[in-house]
Amino acid sequence: MNYKLVFHILGLILRVEAVLMLPAAVIAGLYRDGDLGAFLLSAGVTLLAGQLLCMLPGRGTKMQARDGFAAVALSWIVLSLFGALPYVFSGVLPNYVDAVFETVSGFTTTGATVFTFIEGQPRGVLFWRAQTQWMGGVGVLVLALALVPKLGEGSVYLMRAESPGPIKSKLTPRLNDTAKILYSIYIGLTVGEAVCLRLAGMPWYDAVIHAFTTISTGGFSVKDASIAAYGSLVIEWIIIIFMFLSGINFALLYFALCRNFKAVFQSEELRSYTWMTAIASGLIVCNLVLHAGWAMSARTVTDSVFQVVTLMTTTGYMTYDYVLWPTFSQVILIMVMFAGACAGSTAGGIKQIRVVLLVKNLRREVQRILHPRVVTTIRSDGDRVEEATLSGITLFFFAYILLLLVGALVVAWDDVGFTAAFTASLTCISNVGPAFDVLGPTCNFSPLSEVSKVLLSLNMLLGRLEIMPLLLLLFPSLWKKR
Numbered sequence: 001m002n003y004k005l006v007f008h009i010l011g012l013i014l015r016v017e018a019v020l021m022l023p024a025a026v027i028a029g030l031y032r033d034g035d036l037g038a039f040l041l042s043a044g045v046t047l048l049a050g051q052l053l054c055m056l057p058g059r060g061t062k063m064q065a066r067d068g069f070a071a072v073a074l075s076w077i078v079l080s081l082f083g084a085l086p087y088v089f090s091g092v093l094p095n096y097v098d099a100v101f102e103t104v105s106g107f108t109t110t111g112a113t114v115f116t117f118i119e120g121q122p123r124g125v126l127f128w129r130a131q132t133q134w135m136g137g138v139g140v141l142v143l144a145l146a147l148v149p150k151l152g153e154g155s156v157y158l159m160r161a162e163s164p165g166p167i168k169s170k171l172t173p174r175l176n177d178t179a180k181i182l183y184s185i186y187i188g189l190t191v192g193e194a195v196c197l198r199l200a201g202m203p204w205y206d207a208v209i210h211a212f213t214t215i216s217t218g219g220f221s222v223k224d225a226s227i228a229a230y231g232s233l234v235i236e237w238i239i240i241i242f243m244f245l246s247g248i249n250f251a252l253l254y255f256a257l258c259r260n261f262k263a264v265f266q267s268e269e270l271r272s273y274t275w276m277t278a279i280a281s282g283l284i285v286c287n288l289v290l291h292a293g294w295a296m297s298a299r300t301v302t303d304s305v306f307q308v309v310t311l312m313t314t315t316g317y318m319t320y321d322y323v324l325w326p327t328f329s330q331v332i333l334i335m336v337m338f339a340g341a342c343a344g345s346t347a348g349g350i351k352q353i354r355v356v357l358l359v360k361n362l363r364r365e366v367q368r369i370l371h372p373r374v375v376t377t378i379r380s381d382g383d384r385v386e387e388a389t390l391s392g393i394t395l396f397f398f399a400y401i402l403l404l405l406v407g408a409l410v411v412a413w414d415d416v417g418f419t420a421a422f423t424a425s426l427t428c429i430s431n432v433g434p435a436f437d438v439l440g441p442t443c444n445f446s447p448l449s450e451v452s453k454v455l456l457s458l459n460m461l462l463g464r465l466e467i468m469p470l471l472l473l474l475f476p477s478l479w480k481k482r
Contacts, residue, residue, distance in 0.1 A: 001066060001067060001070050001478055001479055001480065001481065002063070002064070002067045002481075003481060004056050005063060005067055005071075006067055006070055006071045006074065007053045007056045008053065008054055008056060009071040009075065010050075010053050010071070010074060010075055010078055011049075011050045011051065011052070011053025011054030011055075011056070012050070012054060013050070013075045013078070013079060014046050014047070014049050014050030014053065014078065014079075014082060015046075015047060015050035015051065015054065016050075017046055017050070017079055017082060017083065017135075018043045018044075018046040018047035018050060019043075019047075020131065020135060021039050021042055021043040021046065021086065021128070022039075022043060023127070023131065024039050024086070024124045024125075024127045024128035024131060025039035025040055025043065025124065027123055027124045027127040028122065028123065028124025028125075028127075029124075030123075031122070031123040031124065033122030033123055033124060033125075034090070034122060035086070035090040035092075035122040035124045035125055036124065037089070038085075038086050038089035038090035038091075038124075039086050039090075039124060039128070041085075041089050042082070042085035042086045042089055045082070045085060046082045046085065049082065066472070066478055069468070069469045069472050070469075070472065070473070070478060072465065072469050073465060073469040073470045073472065073473050074473075076107065076108075076461055076464070076465060077461070079107055080100055080103045080104045080107055080457075080461070081100065083103040083106070083107065083132055084096065084099035084100045084102070084103040085099075086124075086125065086128050087099035087102060087103070087125065090122060090124075090125055092115075092121055092122065092125050093114070093115075095450075097450045097453055097454060098114045098446070098453065100454075100457060101114055101445070101453045101454075101456070101457050102114055102115070102129065103132060104457040104460050104461060105433075105457075105460060106129055106130075106132030106133050106136065106218065106220065107132050107133070107135065107136035107464075108136055108348075108431050108460040108461060108463065108464035109133045109136050109137055109216045109217055109218035109219075109314070109346060109348070109431055109464070110218070110219075110314075110316070110348070110427070110428060110431040110432065110433055110460045110463075110464075111133070111213075111218050111219030111220055111315070111316035111431075111432070111433025111434070112316075112424075112427060112428060112433050112434070112435075112444075112445050112456070112460070113220070113433075113444050113445065114444055114445050114446040114453070115444060115446075116444055116446055117224065118221070118222065118223065118224050119222065119223060119224055123205070126209065126222050127209065129220050130209045130212040130213050130218070130220050130222075131212060133212060133213050133216040133218030133219075133220055134190070134212040134213070134215070134216045134218070136216065136218075136464070137186065137215060137216030137217065137218065137246075137346040138182050138183060138186050138216075138250070138346060181254055182250055185250055185253050185254060185257070186215060186250075186346075189215045189242065189245060189246065190211045190212065190215045191211070192242075193207075193210075193211040193214055193215060193238065193239075193242045194207045194208050194210075194211035195207075196238045196242075197210060197211065197235060197238055197239075200232060200234045200235045200238055201230075201232065201234075201235070202230065202235060205222075206222055206223075209221070209222050210222075210227075210239065211242075213315075214239055214242050214243055214246065214315065214317075215242060215246050215346065216246070216346050217243065217246050217247065217313045217314050217315040217341075217345070217346045217347045217348070217431075218315065218316070218433075219310070219315045219316030219317050219432075219433045219434075221317065225318075225442075226317050226318040226319070226441070227239060227306075227317045227318065227319050228318055228319045228320065233298060233299070233302055236302055236306055236319055237302065239306075239317065240302075240305060240306055240309050243309050243310060243313045243315050243317075244277070244309055244313065246313060246315075246341075246345060246346050246347065247273065247309075247312065247313035247341030247342055247345050247346075247347045248270060248273070248341070248342050248345055249267070249269065249270070249342040249343060249344035249345055250344055250345060251344050252264050252267055252270060252342075252344075266381055266382065267381055268353075268356055268380060268381055269342050269343065269351075269352045269353040269356060269380075269381075270342065272352045272355065272356050273312075273341055273342050273352045276312070276336065276339060276352070277305075277308055277309060277312060277336075280308045280312070280332050280333075280335070280336050281301075281304050281305045281308045281309075283328075283329075283332055284304040284307070284308065284325075284329045284332055284333075285300060285301055285304045287325075287326055287328045287329045287332075288300055288304065288325065288326070288329065291326050291328065292325065292326050302319070303319050303320045306319045306320075307319070307320065307322050307333060308332075308333070308336055311333050311336050311337050311432055312336040312337070312339065312340065312341055312347075312349075313340075313341045313345075313347045314337070314340055314341070314347045314348035314349055314430055314431045314432040314433070315347075315432075315433070316427075316432050316433025316434050316441075318434065318441040318442075321440065321441055321442050322440075322441065323436055323437065323440040323441070323442075330436065334423065334426070334436075337349065337426060337427065337430050337432050338350055338426070338430065339351075339352060339355050340352065340430060347431075348430045348431030348432065348463055348464065349430045349431070349432075350396075350397065350400060350430075353380070354393050354396065354397065356380070357378065357380065357385060357389075357390060357393055358393060358394070358397065360378045361378060361390055361393075361394070364376045364378060378390065396466065396467060396468075399467050399471070400429065400467065403425075403429055403459060403462055403467070404422075404425050404426055404429050404459075405425075406425075406455075407424070407425030407428065407429060407455055407456060407459045408421045408422045408424070408425040408426075409421075410425075410451065410452055410455045411424050411425055411448065411452045411455070411456070413449070413451075413452070414447070414448050414449050414452055416437070416438055416439065416447070416448070417437055417438065419436050419437040420435060420436060420437040420438045420439045423435035423436040423437070423439070424439050424445070424448075424452075424456065425456070425459060428456040428457075428459040428460045428463065429459040429460070429462060429463040430463055431460060431463045431464055458470075
């Protein structure tokens, strides 16, 4: 590994993080809740650490794949460790493990929280909490690539290691231009939702916070009852629409803006995402009406669609406590948490493209048993999928299930029950947020032990970075100096 280059990238990311703490400091100063000093101190410490790392030479050194993966994995760890400082210095989360858990949950857009009383927290802290999700949505390194000069030709490895999905490509020949396009769409969606929520009656502060955490599919709210606190169908449908859009591959949104509708409509992943959302919502509506005795009304349909979209896009908002729903509906919600939304979006989960290709691969293997001499090629959107990609998807699925079970085993030591332990691990590695049972949408993760919180924090990072970048850190050969 090229230590000088990796340290230089870490320093750059910390300097960006220090600057991005200033908006929260401004909010803290405006509302005077006593957290201004915490943000100024945190920004100063973070900036100093970043400056010291950037003093090491290495800017002109060519980056290789292993350097990119190491830089991404270490950057997210360092970001979380320093991003926890405002919580600790302000005193809202004096336990550093709790502060790191909340920060990791923010940057990975998971939305799991240890706060027991959200509405009583300082406005600056809540703004930083939401801003961490917005920063982590598309990717902090993608943001850095959009703001600073090129790090070299090998900087494409940073985007590939940080961007979700098994098939990665640049929208434009220049990586900086691709990063700027992604963030232009990201900012446009954020501003659009904030304006819509304000017009629907939400205060500006609340509208901006929820725009941050919707477009990033994060789910942190300023209300203890989440979106249910507003009691507005209009607000809920605005959020449903923007959650769904945020779950679409940003490349497809770019093609739609460029009027390349052919590329949009031929996307198998988008069709799978749309159909799964519609079918899951319809089944839950039928289950609530026919089995639970709910009336067929706009509220029933809205609650069903909202919960499906918020969990499939791994946002994690709430309009109703789905733990109280029939078991059939809860199982459907767990299934959509597994599947997730589209690759190349801000959502977590396995991703629809992987589900589609796994099903196609399964069908091919069955055909091979029936017709051993037939050679079948798997295609996606008309293009041939390489065997290496299919093998990588299978390995990812195995690693995903293995880490899910390990996480559930560790959390089960806290004796919270099987459902809570399993869904807590699932919701963290899928970057969803709320779990089920005693860790459901009306509860929080504060009762868990520090060991469980550390393990779930790692699961959140593994899920956001799609496992491999962090696993590479465990291999001694990665750390050998080139």
